[in-house]
Amino acid sequence: MRDYTELNRMVETGKTKIVKQLVEDALAEGGNAKEILEQGLLPGMNTIGEKFKNNEVFVPEVLIAARAMNAGTTLLKPYMANGAIQAPGTAVIGTVKGDLHDIGKNLVKMMLEGKGITVVDLGTDVSAEQFVNAAVENNAQIICCSALLTTTMPEMEAVVEKAKEAGIREKVFIMIGGAPITQEFCDMIGADCYTSDASSAADAALAYLNK
Amino acid sequence: MEIHFSHEQFQTLRQTYQKWWAGELKRPIVPIVTYGHPSTVSPSNGPFLWCGTAWDFSIDPRQFIESHHAGLTTQRWHGEAFPHFSTTAFGPGTLAAFLGCTPIGAWNTVWFKPPCEDIPIEELHFEFDENNPNYRRVLNLYEAAMEKWHGSVVVGMVDMGGILDVLQSFRGAENLLMDLYDDPDEVARCVKELQELWFVYYNKFNAIMAPEAEGYTDWYHMYGEKPGYILQSDFSYMIGPKIFDTFVAPELASSAAKITNAVYHMDGIGQIPHLDSLLAIDDIKGIQWQPGVGEPEKQNWDDILSRILASGKKLIYLAQKPDGHPIDIANDPGQLYFEDRSWHINDIVEAQKYGNLYGIEVKES
Numbered sequence: 001m002r003d004y005t006e007l008n009r010m011v012e013t014g015k016t017k018i019v020k021q022l023v024e025d026a027l028a029e030g031g032n033a034k035e036i037l038e039q040g041l042l043p044g045m046n047t048i049g050e051k052f053k054n055n056e057v058f059v060p061e062v063l064i065a066a067r068a069m070n071a072g073t074t075l076l077k078p079y080m081a082n083g084a085i086q087a088p089g090t091a092v093i094g095t096v097k098g099d100l101h102d103i104g105k106n107l108v109k110m111m112l113e114g115k116g117i118t119v120v121d122l123g124t125d126v127s128a129e130q131f132v133n134a135a136v137e138n139n140a141q142i143i144c145c146s147a148l149l150t151t152t153m154p155e156m157e158a159v160v161e162k163a164k165e166a167g168i169r170e171k172v173f174i175m176i177g178g179a180p181i182t183q184e185f186c187d188m189i190g191a192d193c194y195t196s197d198a199s200s201a202a203d204a205a206l207a208y209l210n211k
Numbered sequence: 212m213e214i215h216f217s218h219e220q221f222q223t224l225r226q227t228y229q230k231w232w233a234g235e236l237k238r239p240i241v242p243i244v245t246y247g248h249p250s251t252v253s254p255s256n257g258p259f260l261w262c263g264t265a266w267d268f269s270i271d272p273r274q275f276i277e278s279h280h281a282g283l284t285t286q287r288w289h290g291e292a293f294p295h296f297s298t299t300a301f302g303p304g305t306l307a308a309f310l311g312c313t314p315i316g317a318w319n320t321v322w323f324k325p326p327c328e329d330i331p332i333e334e335l336h337f338e339f340d341e342n343n344p345n346y347r348r349v350l351n352l353y354e355a356a357m358e359k360w361h362g363s364v365v366v367g368m369v370d371m372g373g374i375l376d377v378l379q380s381f382r383g384a385e386n387l388l389m390d391l392y393d394d395p396d397e398v399a400r401c402v403k404e405l406q407e408l409w410f411v412y413y414n415k416f417n418a419i420m421a422p423e424a425e426g427y428t429d430w431y432h433m434y435g436e437k438p439g440y441i442l443q444s445d446f447s448y449m450i451g452p453k454i455f456d457t458f459v460a461p462e463l464a465s466s467a468a469k470i471t472n473a474v475y476h477m478d479g480i481g482q483i484p485h486l487d488s489l490l491a492i493d494d495i496k497g498i499q500w501q502p503g504v505g506e507p508e509k510q511n512w513d514d515i516l517s518r519i520l521a522s523g524k525k526l527i528y529l530a531q532k533p534d535g536h537p538i539d540i541a542n543d544p545g546q547l548y549f550e551d552r553s554w555h556i557n558d559i560v561e562a563q564k565y566g567n568l569y570g571i572e573v574k575e576s
Contacts, residue, residue, distance in 0.1 A: 014392065055484070059449035060388040067389070100322050103384045103449060151318055179479075179503060 002031060004040040007072075011044025014064025016071045023072040033079030037116070041072045045114030049199035052107075059103065062198075066110035073113075089209035090118040091142035091175075092134040094126030096155035104178055104198070105146035111202035112144075117209065128158035132166045140172065142205055145191075147178040156181075157189035173208045177201055213252055213284045214363060216294045221425040224293055225436045231545065232472055232496065232525075239530065239537060239547035240433075241569045242292035247556040248285050248576065255281035262321050265300040266314040268344070272352035276359045283364060289562070290571040291434065292551060295365040296356055299430045301349060303445070304372025306409055307380035308345035310337050323380040332390050332397040335381055337404045339411050346412070353419045362423030368416060370430040373444035374405045374462050384449070391454050398458060406462055410469060413440070431499065432551065433527070437471040441499060441527075448481030448503075455485045460492065467494035474527055479503030483515065490522040497525030497548070513540050520546055535565050 007026070010018045019041075026036050048065040051057040079085070091112055095105045102124050112119050120138050122130055126145075135143050143163070145156045156176050163169040175193040176186055186194035193208070195201040230236040258264050260275040276296070283294050301314070302321025308314045312323035340346065349369055356366045371377075378401050379387050390398050417438045420427065427435040444459050467473035474497040475489055481503070489495060498519045502512065512529060517540050519526050530538055530547040537544045554562040559575055566573040 058451035058454070060391050060454065061451070063385060063388050064392050098317065103388075106385055149320070 001035065001039065002026060004036075004043070007036075007040040008044040008047065011041055011068050011072065012047050012065055014061065014068045016064075016068040019068040019072045020075060023075045027075065027079070033076045034085045037073065037076055037080075037085060041069050041076075042114055042116060045069045045110075049111050049114060049202065053197050053199040059107065062107060062110060066113065069114060085116075087116055087118040088206060089142065090120065090138050090140040091144055091205060092120040092122060092131060092138060092140045093144040093146070094122030094131060094134075095124040095146045095148075096152050096159070097125055097127045098155060099147050099149050099152040100124045101146070101148040101178075104148060105144075107198035108144055108146065108177065108201045111198045112205055115202045115206045117142075117202075117205060128155060128162040131159045132162045132168065135163070135172050136166065136168060141209060142173045142175060144175045144177070144201070144205075147176075147181065150180045153178075153180055153185065156185075156191060160190050173205075175201060175205065213250070213280070214294055214360075215248075215284075215286075216288055216363070218363075218425070220288070221293070224291060224434055225426065227291055228434055228436060234543075234545060236545045237543075238569050239544050239549050241290040241549050241566075241571055242432075242551040243289040243562055243566055243571060243573055244286055244292045244551055244553040245289065245556055245559055245562050245573065246282075246286045246553060248287055250281070250284040252281050252284040254285075255279075260298070260300045262300050262302060262319055263316045265302070265321065266308075266316050266345070266348070268348065271355075272348065273355040273359075275352065276355050280359060280364075287574070287576070289566060289573045290569065293365060293426070293434055294363070295367060295428050295432055296360075297367045297430070297432065298349070298352065298369045299367065301369045303370045304376045304380055305345070305349065305369045306371040306377045306405070306412060309340070309343050309349075309412055310377070310381075310405075310408065311340075311343070312380050314345060325381045325383075329383070329386065330381060332382060332386075332394050332401065335378075335397075335401055337401070337408055339408060349416070350419070353416055357419060357423060362420065362425045365424070365426050365428045365434065366420060367432060368413065368427070368429045368438070368440060371409055371412060373442070373446060373459075374402050374409065374466075375444055375446035375459060377405055377409075378402070379446050384446070387446070388449060391450070391458065395457070402458060402462055406466060409466070413438070431474070431476070431527070433474065433548065435471060439472045439474070440466075440470045441474045441476045442466055442470075442495070443476040443478065445478055447485055448479045452484045452488065456488055459485075460488045463489070464492045464494060467492055467496075470494075472496045474499055474525070477501065486515065486518060490518065490524065495524065497527050499527035500529055502529075513538075516540060535568050 007022045109119050147153050174191045176191045183194050255278040257278050258270050259278045307323040311326045315322045427438045429440050431441045475495045476499045478501045527548040531549050563573045
């Protein structure tokens with residue numbers, strides 16, 4: 001197996017151009033796309049996720065690492081299309097209706113992608129109906145709802161209820177997060193999972209998909 | 212007298228604050244408000260100033276003043292409380308609205324929509340626009356307030372926002388966070404332009420009040436004999452100390468140097484890594500520590516509070532136990548500022564008990 005230490009490090013430090021070059025080199029040398037993804041790109045993102053969880057790095061560092069990883073995965077996409085690489089699952093994600101904050105949601109999205117999960121980003125101000133419709137359309141196993149305002153938290157309960165109405169409640173894992181959210185609130189509205197940070201959210205999502 | 216707060220009471224307030232800032236007041240700042248007193252002014256049905264009405268241009272700002280006036284006539288102020296008119300309803304970071312963003316009022320906040328999405332940072336240039344309708348609206352409110360009250364009600368400075376918070380309104384959070392790595396020189400240029408403009412607006416609003424003002428206040432309602440401000444940088448929640456020290460701390464230091472008794476609003480646990488840098492800024496005279504949405508306020512923040520107190524700066528908020536006494540770790544209660552506490556006139560005995568803790572007389576009328 002190739003040595004991916006340098007690629008890991010370049011993803012972690014957000015060096016997009018170098019990451020692209022290293023991935024191109026690896027492919028040119030006959031490298032296996034699945035291996036490049038799983039050994040070269042994702043570990044760098046996982047490392048930054050852990051460091052973020054431990055307050056060793058902050059949001060900008062996560063963003064540039066995610067951008068570098070995405071630059072690498074874009075180059076791998078033609079090789080993924082043949083089914084050589086299977087995503088562990090699909091998540092739809094968004095910030096709930098009435099709330100325009102997006103950084104927390106985006107961080108979770110990046111961390112999920114860092115686990116190889118396919119993410120459908122619905123953006124901000126997303127209604128319960130939009131969450132559920134997107135989950136159905138994309139055969140998503142996970143719905144991730146974010147909120148930063150206490151006033152928009154109730155929208156998360158609406159997502160749970162809408163999933164029941166649509167008959168998909170047993171098929172989707174509903175995850176919630178954001179500064180005002182607590183485990184008690186998660187239990188109260190009948191969501192499946194609350195995590196306090198983006199990295200833990202990705203860990204929980206992957207654990208669910210691997211069950 | 213419709214509003215029961217005299218010039219002499221303002222003089223006393225000024226003297227008390229002078230002592231507090233000088234470290235000579237051996238008790239905290241303790242504002243106490245009682246409401247529900249009889250009034251000769253008819254109660255108002257509004258419109259009142261709140262996030263949903265602030266930017267509704269169909270409402271004349273004078274209507275907000277009249278509605279608020281009616282409420283003030285039923286209040287009395289004790290300790291370090293004083294009649295004021297808050298303008299926080301215009302939202303956090305109103306400077307963005309003066310410079311071209313569109314304010315959109317919601318239930319309890321205001322969003323600032325940029326003129327167009329994803330404007331490249333190098334294309335962002337900020338200039339004072341005398342005719343900006345959002346600026347004119349706030350200006351008209353200040354003029355109406357002075358016309359009505361002639362300075363006897365202290366009108367709060369709008370929450371113009373932190374410099375990076377305003378820049379974020381134009382660039383979007385994610386873009387700006389990456390700009391810090393991709394275009395640091397452009398970020399620095401924008402910070403400089405915005406900081407200069409911040410003071411242009413700040414000085415213009417204060418100039419309207421200056422001829423008759425009994426004092427000044429800001430979006431946190433601290434009293435100031437001269438214009439003060441509670442500085443902020445909520446964007447800093449997301450960045451590490453190195454970036455904070457490069458882009459935020461120098462701006463805060465130079466802004467604080469231009470303001471009398473500047474305070475910093477340290478909002479959320481994400482700002483804890485910046486505390487040492489903040490405490491090192493001499494011209495920041497106080498820190499308002501607020502754990503942030505979702506963080507338990509009763510959690511033990513003694514470490515944070517102790518560091519603030521040990522620096523000699525004033526501690527705003529979270530300085531009081533539920534029974535009204537100062538927190539145990541405060542060796543000098545004169546470093547503390549308590550939030551307004553208010554009681555209905557029917558419960559004035561409770562207000563008096565609270566006032567007695569600090570030797571403050573709470574009269575019935």
